[in-house]
Amino acid sequence: MGRLWRREFWRLTALVGAGGLVGWPFSAMPAGIAVGLLMCLAFHLRQLRALYQWLTLRPQEEPPVASGLWGELFDRLYRYQKRQALTQKRLRATLQRIQESSEAMRDSVVMLDRHGDLEWWNSAAERMLGLKPQLDRGQHITNLLRDPRFVDYFHGRDYREPLTLPSPIDETLILQFQITLYGDDERLVMARDITRLHRLEQMRRDFVANVSHELRTPLTVLAGYLETYEDMAGQLPPRMGRGLSQMKAQTDRMQNLVNDLLLLSRLEIDQGGRDDAPLAMGDLLEAVKNDAAALSEGRQSISVEIDEARALVGSEKEIRSALSNLAFNAVRYAGKDRHIVLRWRPHGEGACLEVEDDGEGIDPIHLPRLTERFYRVDKGRSTATGGTGLGLAIVKHVLLRHAGRLEISSRPGQGATFRCLFPAERLRDTTPNAQRA
Missing domain, CATH: 1.10.287.130 (Signal transduction histidine kinase, dimerisation/phosphotransfer (DHp) domain)
Structure with missing residues (x-):
């Protein structure tokens, strides 16, 4: 490239020098130099015009014939054009394969932009969700899927768990929705037909x-x-x-x-829970503590800690059942001469109902399956202690009804902690000042 620039420089110098020499005998050396510069400018304008006509009128043809710096420029642009065309061809082929594979899927696939407007969907989405290509493109997803549960799920932005709803066009069709964030806050909505499983x-x-x-x-x-x-x-x-x-x-x-x-x-x-009321957590924990102490018969020490002033809004019968299952499990499996703590404490903006023991602990390999029905870490010991294998499954469903979730942390020899986490909207301030406000 440096050689080409030097050649162009010497060409310009030669034209200017030649113009000056031609004008020198006539005492018009500046005019001769100007003529040389005009000739050089005309040459470059001609090449620039050829470049413009090639790029705008004949981009698919080979570049104009030129030498020197312009020839190198034409060749480089032509090679770049061919590479871009090849890349675009590959991208189009990839997009075509993606669209064909999406069309072949039995699940609905809907692509949304960062505002939640419909950009693209496959034919399964038309069958399951009733989307119409000519009418619905550009519409917001909640204008078409108006179920309040889906609207809350969409705006909540917590997509760790799927949402099960009937189809908006056929109530006998049960769909499982899963939303995934990608790109610039865009969303991919997938809906699977789970009618048979349901x-x-x-x-x-x-x-x-x-x-x-x-x-x-x-x-x-x-x-x-x-x-x-x-x-x-x-x-x-x-x-x-x-x-x-x-x-x-x-x-x-x-x-x-x-x-x-x-x-x-x-x-x-029954996923509703119509008997919700603010619960006196201190009294509730003390009652469960007394029941657990009766089951323990002095084998363990049991204490209660209250660090949260707000009350939990829920069904007293169900919350007591969940807490009793956790406390009784601690009594059955912690071992003799252990300490068990029933605790109600803050957790972030919400609160946590916690049962902690310093007993034998649980191997982490069992933790993901503890809430399954009839799953037992030690089948022989569980039968001997009188458990039914349904306690943690009941706890899980009680928490689901109260917008909560269960966390378990344990290691062999380091005890176990079962946390029932509740969001702030499930709590109520019961202090006199808050009630007057």
Whole structure:
């Protein structure tokens, strides 16, 4: 490139020098130099015109023939043009493959801009959501999906968990929505048809609820007769007395299991919770502490700590059930001579209901599955302690009904902490000044 610039410089010098020499005999040396400069300018203007016509009128053709610096410029622009054309071709092919693969998907895919307006969607979105290519492009997503739950989900910007809703055009079609943020605050909305899974889950719930309900009557009859026979235990042979005790223990265990199954079914079916009221957390924790102490029979020490003045708004029966399950689990599994703390404390803008023990702890490999129904870390020990395997599942569903979530932290030999986290909107200030305000 430096050689070409030097060549252009010497060409300009030669033209100017030649013009000066031609004008010198006529005492018009400046005019000769000006003519030389005009000739140089005309040459460059001619090449510039050729470049303009090539780029605007014939961009697909080969560049004009030129030498020197202009020839090098034409060649470089032509090579750059070819590379850009090849890149654009590859991008178009990639976009075409993406669109074809999206069209082949059975799930709805909707692309939104940073304002939430519709940019593109596949044909599955037209079938599931009723989007129309000619009418809906550029519309805000909440103008078309108007369910308040979706609107809250969209504006809440917490997309860690999917949202299950019926289709806006067919209520028998159950969809699972998942939103993903990408790019410059743009969103990708995916909707999956889970109607079949939803029906299977509903059948499972109905089956469990019906079977549990049907088991209640015979178990009640059996327990009643066993209590009667226990009152007559002195008149029975010792072997029969031991058998009655075992039958009574197993009947009580079965009744507890049925009660937990019925409670879990009700929590799954009824997602509302219409009996919400501010709870006296100090009294609630003290009541659960007394129940846990009775179960412990002196094997552990149990204390209560209240560091949060606000009250939790919720169902006292359900919150007590969740807290009791956590406290009873700590009593059953922490071990002898351990300390258990029931705590109500602030957590960020919200609050935390916490059960902590310094017992044997849990291997972290088990933590993700602890809230599954009937999952047991140690099956033999859990059966011996009388647990049903449904306690943490009940806790999980109670928290879902109260906009809360469960966090578990534990390591072997370092105890375990179960935290029930509640948002600020589930709390109420019960101080006299706040009530007068």
